[in-house]
Amino acid sequence: xxxxxxxxxxxxxxxxxxxxxxxxxxxxxxxxxxxxxxxxxxxxxxxxxxxxxxxxxxxxxxxxxxxxxxxxxxxxxxxxxxxxxxxxxxxxxxxxxxxxxxxxxxxxxxxxxxxxxxxxxxxxxxxxxxxxxxxxxxxxxxxxxxxxxxxxxxxxxxxxxxxxxxx
Amino acid sequence: xxxxxxxxxxxxxxxxxxxxxxxxxxxxxxxxxxxxxxxxxxxxxxxxxxxxxxxxxxxxxxxxxxxxxxxxxxxxxxxxxxxxxxxxxxxxxxxxxxxxxxxxxxxxxxxxxxxxxxxxxxxxxxxxxxxxxxxxxxxxxxxxxxxxxxxxxxxxxxxxxxxxxxxxxxxxxxxxxxxxxxxxxxxxxxxxxxxxxxxxxxxxxxxxxxxxxxxxxxxxxxxxxxxxxxxxxxxxxxxxxxxxxxxxxxxxxxxxxxxxxxxxxxxxxxxxxxxxxxxxxxxxxxxxxxxxxxxxxxxxxxxxxxxxxxxxxxxxxxxxxxxxxxxxxxxxxxxxxxxxxxxxxxxxxxxxxxxxxxxxxxxxxxxxxxxxxxxxxxxxxxxxxxxxxxxxxxxxxxxxxxxxxxxxxxxxxxxxxxxxxxxxxxxxxxxxxxxxxxxxxxxxxxxxxxxxxxxxxxxxxxxxxxxxxxxxxxxxxxxxxxxxxxxxxxxxxxxxxxxxxxxxxxxxxxxxxxxxxxxxxxxxxxxxxxxxxxxxxxxxxxxxxxxxxxxxxxxxxxxxxxxxxxxxxxxxxxxxxxxxxxxxxxxxxxxxxxxxxxxxxxxxxxxxxxxxxxxxxxxxxxxxxxxxxxxxxxxxxxxxxxxxxxxxxxxxxxxxxxxxxxxxxxxxxxxxxxxxxxxxxxxxxxxxxxxxxxxxxxxxxxxxxxxxxxxxxxxxxxxxxxxxxxxxxxxxxxxxxxxxxxxxxxxxxxxxxxxxxxxxxxxxxxxxxxxxxxxxx
Numbered sequence: 046x047x048x049x050x051x052x053x054x055x056x057x058x059x060x061x062x063x064x065x066x067x068x069x070x071x072x073x074x075x076x077x078x079x080x081x082x083x084x085x086x087x088x089x090x091x092x093x094x095x096x097x098x099x100x101x102x103x104x105x106x107x108x109x110x111x112x113x114x115x116x117x118x119x120x121x122x123x124x125x126x127x128x129x130x131x132x133x134x135x136x137x138x139x140x141x142x143x144x145x146x147x148x149x150x151x152x153x154x155x156x157x158x159x160x161x162x163x164x165x166x167x168x169x170x171x172x173x174x175x176x177x178x179x180x181x182x183x184x185x186x187x188x189x190x191x192x193x194x195x196x197x198x199x200x201x202x203x204x205x206x207x208x209x210x211x212x
Numbered sequence: 213x214x215x216x217x218x219x220x221x222x223x224x225x226x227x228x229x230x231x232x233x234x235x236x237x238x239x240x241x242x243x244x245x246x247x248x249x250x251x252x253x254x255x256x257x258x259x260x261x262x263x264x265x266x267x268x269x270x271x272x273x274x275x276x277x278x279x280x281x282x283x284x285x286x287x288x289x290x291x292x293x294x295x296x297x298x299x300x301x302x303x304x305x306x307x308x309x310x311x312x313x314x315x316x317x318x319x320x321x322x323x324x325x326x327x328x329x330x331x332x333x334x335x336x337x338x339x340x341x342x343x344x345x346x347x348x349x350x351x352x353x354x355x356x357x358x359x360x361x362x363x364x365x366x367x368x369x370x371x372x373x374x375x376x377x378x379x380x381x382x383x384x385x386x387x388x389x390x391x392x393x394x395x396x397x398x399x400x401x402x403x404x405x406x407x408x409x410x411x412x413x414x415x416x417x418x419x420x421x422x423x424x425x426x427x428x429x430x431x432x433x434x435x436x437x438x439x440x441x442x443x444x445x446x447x448x449x450x451x452x453x454x455x456x457x458x459x460x461x462x463x464x465x466x467x468x469x470x471x472x473x474x475x476x477x478x479x480x481x482x483x484x485x486x487x488x489x490x491x492x493x494x495x496x497x498x499x500x501x502x503x504x505x506x507x508x509x510x511x512x513x514x515x516x517x518x519x520x521x522x523x524x525x526x527x528x529x530x531x532x533x534x535x536x537x538x539x540x541x542x543x544x545x546x547x548x549x550x551x552x553x554x555x556x557x558x559x560x561x562x563x564x565x566x567x568x569x570x571x572x573x574x575x576x577x578x579x580x581x582x583x584x585x586x587x588x589x590x591x592x593x594x595x596x597x598x599x600x601x602x603x604x605x606x607x608x609x610x611x612x613x614x615x616x617x618x619x620x621x622x623x624x625x626x627x628x629x630x631x632x633x634x635x636x637x638x639x640x641x642x643x644x645x646x647x648x649x650x651x652x653x654x655x656x657x658x659x660x661x662x663x664x665x666x667x668x669x670x671x672x673x674x675x676x677x678x679x680x681x682x683x684x685x686x687x688x689x690x691x692x693x694x695x696x697x698x699x700x701x702x703x704x705x706x707x708x709x710x711x712x713x714x715x716x717x718x719x720x721x722x723x724x725x726x727x728x729x730x731x732x733x734x735x736x737x738x739x740x741x742x743x744x745x746x747x748x749x750x751x752x753x754x755x756x757x758x759x760x761x762x763x764x765x766x767x768x769x770x771x772x773x774x775x776x777x778x779x780x781x782x783x784x785x786x787x788x789x790x791x792x793x794x795x796x797x798x799x800x801x802x803x804x805x806x807x808x809x810x811x812x813x814x815x816x817x818x819x820x821x822x823x824x825x826x827x828x829x830x831x832x833x834x835x836x837x838x839x840x841x842x843x844x845x846x847x848x849x850x851x852x853x854x855x856x857x858x859x860x861x862x863x864x865x866x867x868x869x870x871x872x873x874x875x876x877x878x879x880x881x882x883x884x885x886x887x888x889x890x891x892x893x894x895x896x897x898x899x900x901x902x903x904x905x906x907x908x909x910x911x912x913x914x915x916x917x918x919x920x921x922x923x924x925x926x927x928x929x930x931x932x933x934x935x936x937x938x939x940x941x942x943x944x945x946x947x948x949x950x951x952x953x954x955x956x957x958x959x960x961x962x963x964x965x966x967x968x969x970x971x972x973x974x975x976x977x978x979x980x981x982x983x984x985x986x987x988x989x
Contacts, residue, residue, distance in 0.1 A: 046332075067334065081241035082234025084469070086420045087502040091912035094420055122234045136232040140224060143876045146884065147714025148231030149421045149469025155232060174920040181912060183418050183470050184714050185880060186887030187920045 053117050055080070056124025070106035070114050071095045074121065082122045082152035086181075093180035096153035097121045103157040105179075122152040125159070135159055135197040142193035146184035154180045158194045162201045170195060217795075218727040219940045222876040225719045226738060227467070227712065236467045239424050239439040240499065247426060247495040248277055250487050251336035252480075253326035253343045254508065255318040258579045258905030259366075260349040262316045262325050270328060270342040275335030279343060280490055281326040282314035288486070292453040295546045296442045296476035296585070298689040298751045308378065308544035310370050313453055313483050318347065319369050320542035320581050321906040322508040327483060329491050352579050352905055356516070356537050359578040369542070369577045376577040378540055379548035381555065383630045387568040389530075394568040397531035403522035404609070410519065410600050411971040412593040413897035415512035415888075417586050418917050421469020423500045423509050427484045429493025433460045434485050439468045441475040441713050442752025443742040453482030454489070461485070465742040471713045472888075473585030474510045476754045477545055506910035510584030511898055513538045513550050513575075517558075517597040523605060527619045533570035534558050534597060541580040549687075550583070551575045553590030558598045560628055560840070561679045562620040579905045581898075585754065587885070588947040591680055592892060592954065596972060599676040599955030607962055614646050614655060614675045614844075622679050622840065633686020635838040639933040639943070641868030642677065645844045648929055649675070652864040653846035662963060668853045671861075672964025676955035677844045682935075682944035683757035685838040690757065692765035692835075693748030696725060696773045697828035699737070700818050702797060702811030704729060704773070706738045709750025710762035715946050716877035717758050721766050723873055724759075724940060728770035729777070730794035731810060748830060756841070756944030759873060763939040765833045772829035780827060781813050837937040841944040843867035845886070845952035851964045853988050856980035858894055858961060860922075863953060866929045871941035875930070878945055882928030885949020891918050893954035897973050 047066045054060065055078060064073050071088075074080045074097065083106060086092035090108040097106055098120040125133035132140065135158045145151050157177050161168060168176065173194050174187070182190065230236040255262075267279040280287075293307035300306050315323050326343055330336035353359045353366045359376045368374040384394060391397050398405060425438035434456075440446045443465035451458040468475060484498040500509065517536040523529050536554055540547035555571040563569070602620075606613035626637040650656065658673040665671065683690050695707040706725050712718040718738045726733040739747075750762055778792040781799045785808060788801035797810040817827050848862040865882050872878045895916035899908040909915045928949075934941035954972055962968055967982045974982075983989045 075240075076245075080234065081237060084238075084420075085240065085422065085499075086469075087912055089502070089911070089913075091502070092420055122232065126233060132229070132232065139232045140228040143225065143228075143880055145225060145228045145231045146716065146880055147419070147421070147468065147470040148227065148236055149238065149419075149714075151231055152234050170925070178920045181420060181917060181919065183420055183472065183888070183917060184884045186883035186885075186918075186923055186926045188883040188923075188926045189880065191920065 049112065051111055051114060053114050053119055055119045056121060064111045066112060068111045070109045070111045073111040074106060080121045080123050084149055084152065094150050094153045096156045098156050098160060101160065101163065103160040120156070122155050134201050135162055138193040138197040138200070142189045142196060144185065144189040144193040150180060150182045154190060158197060161194065162198050165202055167202060168198055214934065214941065216727055216940065218723045218733050219871065219873050221723060221733065221874065223719060223723060223733055223874055225716055225877060226722055227718055227740065238421060238467045238469055239437055242437055242466055243426055243497055244495050247497050248329050248331060248491060249333050249336045250327055250329050250484065250496050250498040251340045252324045253328065253340050253345065255321060255323040255325050257318055257347045257349050258321040258352045260318045260347045262318065263346040263348050265326055266344040270339040273335055273339040273342055275331035276339045277329045277331065277491055279326060279328050279339060280487065282316045286490065287314055288453060288455045290455055292449055292482065294449065294477040294479055294543065296445045296478060296752060296754060299448055311543050313486050320579050321904050322581065323542065324483065327487055329487050329496055354579050354900065354902060354905055356539065356576065359576045373577065378544050378575040378577060379551065381552050381573045383571045385569045385629055389567040391567060394531050394533055394570040397567055398520050398522050398533065400522065403524055403530050405522050406604060407520050408601060408604060408970060410517050410597050412515050412596050413892065413973055414514040414583065415586060415892050415896050416506055416898055416915055417472035417474035418915065419470025419472055419474060422502060423475065423479065423505050424498065425481045425484045426495055426497040427488035428495035429488060433462060434488060435462045435464065436481050436485055437464045437466065438481050439475060440465055441471040441711060441754060443711065443744055444709065444749050445752055446478050446481055447744045449478035450481050450485050454485055463744045465711060467740065468713050471753065472587045473589065473754065476585040477510050479509055502912060503910045506898065506915060507581055507907035510545065510582065512586040513540060513547070513583035515551065515554060515593045519597055519601055521601055527611060527616045528565040529562055529620045531566055531568045535572040538575045539578050539580055540575050541578055541582040543582045545582055545584045547575045547583065550590040554594035556628065556630065557591040557594035560622055561598050561677065562602065563626055564620050564623045580900055581907055587888060587950045588680065589755065592889065592951050595678050595951045596955050600958060600970060603955065603959040603962055604968055613959060614650060617675065617677050618643060618646055621677060631686050633838065634836060635681055635686050638839040638937050639870060639935040641931040641933040642842045642844070644931040645842065645866040645868050648931060649844045649846045649864050649866040652927060652929065653848060653862060655846060658848060665964070670851050670853065670964040672849055672851060672960035674847045674956045674958065674960025674963055675844065676952040676959060677842070678948065678951040679840045679842045680756065680944050680948045680951065682760045682839050682841055683835065684755045685835050690761045690835040691832060692750045692762040693830065693832035694762070694765045694769040695748050695828065695830040696769050697826055698777065698814045698817065700815050702809065702814040703735045703737055704731065706736050707747060708738065708762055708766065709742065709748040710758040711742055711753045712740050713753045715881060716874065717753065719877055720759055720873040721762065724763055724766045725770045727940065728767050729774045731797045735797060748832070756946040756948065759942050760938055760944065761835045763942065764835050765831070767939040768833055769829045769831050772831060773827065776827050776829060777810060777813055780817050781808055783823065784808065784813065784816055839935050839937045839943055841867065841869045841948050843948060843952065845956040847953065847956040847960045849957065849960045849964065851961060853965065853983050856976040856983060858974070858979065860890060860924050860957065862924055864927045864929065865949060865953065866931060867945065867948060868931045868933050869945040869948065870933055870935035870938050870943035872930050872932055873940060873942055878930065879928040881945050882949040883926045886926045886953045887918050887923055888950040889953035890923065890957060892972055893957035894973050895975065
């Protein structure tokens with residue numbers, strides 16, 4: 046087994062970590078850095094549970110070799126809370142809108158929702174469906190997840206009203 | 213109806229914060245860094261026997277710790293049953309024990325014939341590929357025809373049942389109306405008659421967390437941490453499979469990433485524990501891949517039902533008969549109970565006007581992959597049969613389908629003659645559910661608007677009702693235990709044997725405890741994780757039983773804790789006259805004067821110089837009653853006939869689940885259930901390769917659960933009856949939402965196109981064939 050050192054930024058902190066060159070980023074983040082929000086559901090990019098932001102782009106870490114993360118900025122839900130523990134608006138919306146059931150798919154969906162929120166744009170429910178359709182959830186029928194994302198987008202970007210039509 | 217304070221609050225889920233921050237720990241998150249990895253060697257034939265296994269190359273793979281085969285002299289020989297049912301001390305009521313940890317007799321593609329333990333996943337995978345297995349192959353028996361009609365042509369799958377019949381039930385109700393038999397009614401020329409044949413698919417639970425466990429030794433005992441719905445049953449089955457005393461096994465159940473019945477079987481935990489024993493007690497992880505989860509865990513049983521029915525001109529069913537077959541696959545698991553549930557639910561729902569009913573349910577072994585429990589446990593299949601029949605009749609007679617269904621729906625006070633214990637319709641809100649649903653979907657307007665459509669794009673509106681028993685009381689043991697104690701500040705530590713599997717159990721139990729003790733729910737701290745060493749016994753999460761059965765235990769223990777708190781308050785303040793009362797954590801005497809608070813009682817009880825003791829209560833219940841939840845689903849959809857494409861535009865589902873403990877978590881259950889039922893209606897089916905019995909689409913790309921793009925906004929609503937047998941007037945809700953949407957979709961397609969479909973899922977191919985047959989394309 047050949048080991049190398051990865052240098053990158055994880056949740057705002059510079060990190061150096063040893064990894065097996067055959068390893069995917071999912072395993073490095075979960076098993077070596079203890080970021081347990083990064084979930085394994087399929088290992089082939091079908092379910093979206095392992096999604097994190099890499100340089101701001103929502104990415105399936107099961108399909109992403111750790112070696113490729115050299116120098117990158119990585120964010121997971123563990124990095125979203127404020128220093129005092131206050132939830133980020135997307136996290137808070139997921140709590141308030143009852144978007145969470147078993148919770149296994151949720152960290153990945155939250156990270157994709159973060160990507161949407163940070164565009165500064167508003168989205169209709171159908172646009173949210175399309176943007177997040179790479180995430181599978183078996184508990185919720187997606188209903189409250191879509192509502193939570195809609196609420197977070199509108200809250201952060203200052204839009205009010207139905208489907209962002211007040212923008 | 214009783215007035216509640218905590219019950220009925222739309223409280224934030226107690227687990228939501230931890231789940232959005234990554235703090236919530238699931239099985240894999242608890243895995244010790246220093247662990248070994250196990251991988252299974254799975255049979256590549258669908259029927260046969262292992263002749264030999266050559267492990268020499270596999271053992272040479274760097275990192276391999278051991279390769280263990282079905283010929284291992286240490287392998288426990290006693291078979292075990294995997295079904296997550298309570299144990300029965302009566303051998304006649306025990307589940308069939310027909311499975312071994314590793315097997316020489318291959319009964320399905322993917323049977324486990326050996327396993328590798330290695331330092332890491334890559335080494336384990338490489339070693340699995342290097343194991344050489346020689347099989348003696350037998351011809352495949354996959355179908356009903358092969359497995360039942362020609363059983364004698366094949367070597368027996370299980371010696372104890374050479375005819376492959378796992379269970380056969382034949383129930384005839386008493387015949388009313390002056391007839392001699394159900395057949396006589398069905399043949400009476402004065403009634404309208406029909407015969408239909410319906411099929412439902414092998415649906416996958418498709419939870420997003422995989423199936424996994426890890427095991428390690430602790431002293432002379434073995435600890436299994438598992439993603440299971442039922443830790444106490446897991447302990448029993450692991451111990452039985454290993455042939456060890458049950459107390460030797462400790463099972464820990466953390467948060468789980470969905471189960472939907474698949475984790476109601478104890479499948480690979482026994483293998484995991486045995487491999488741990490074989491490597492000297494070192495920690496061994498056994499995590500299945502997504503492909504293995506689809507193909508080699510459990511699925512909804514594929515079923516076929518033949519139905520005959522007779523009815524009159526006035527919307528009254530006269531008689532129905534159902535003969536159903538369930539292809540259980542390689543092992544018995546839950547098999548015997550599922551088809552019975554299908555036939556039971558078919559009989560129960562539209563029992564009001566029938567003069568007689570006949571149900572035959574047969575469950576058989578085959579070389580298909582083994583089926584098991586899935587959400588609502590056989591009832592979506594029975595409901596499909598019942599509702600497709602009602603759909604056809606209403607369409608052919610030109611009746612309003614909602615009115616016709618209501619006219620025949622189970623009456624208040626209905627008792628099922630074949631349920632071995634009490635099961636009664638104690639509360640009935642179906643009329644209000646239908647009225648509400650019709651209003652919300654715009655039933656009358658849409659039915660008028662969708663009349664006489666032509667052209668390639670058509671719209672349809674459909675309905676389906678359902679009924680569902682709450683728990684399995686009467687059929688199987690219903691018991692639950694709960695512990696509560698007071699913390700120093702007067703908050704309450706609540707420990708349930710019943711499990712949180714994503715359905716919101718922890719939240720509603722907290723509300724129940726608070727309601728009865730007399731404190732705000734915010735003062736209740738529930739211990740989410742179950743550990744069989746310390747957690748009170750409960751059978752686990754299945755059968756929509758927990759709010760009803762464990763809820764009854766929760767109320768009982770809360771009453772006991774409350775009495776102890778009030779007694780201690782009187783000990784502290786003897787001048788006040790009893791009985792005391794407690795509301796919102798404040799204790800009052802008989803005159804309504806404020807005596808003290810729960811916080812004061814608690815701290816004094818801990819540190820009183822002469823009477824210090826922790827105030828706690830633990831108790832259990834045997835629930836003997838059982839009642840029916842019910843509801844109605846309405847679907848609006850568009851059919852593109854040339855494209856054979858269905859777009860669901862609107863879904864309204866209204867439930868009578870009695871009193872709703874938490875309206876928001878209840879709504880969550882309905883949303884998710886609708887999605888699963890729409891999946892069953894339109895896209896979900898595991899496909900078996902007829903050449904070897906393997907599963908063809910065992911991945912999330914080819915097995916199509918609904919995505920966000922496939923579903924419209926889902927509307928959940930409730931009609932709150934007060935059920936006299938529920939601890940807080942509540943009835944089943946966990947599973948019921950996944951029952952009626954599928955037949956409502958079918959009814960709407962019929963409304964749109966006039967084409968009758970009998971097999972779910974109604975995939976584009978089946979729709980095309982149906983439209984072609986009717987000359988629409």
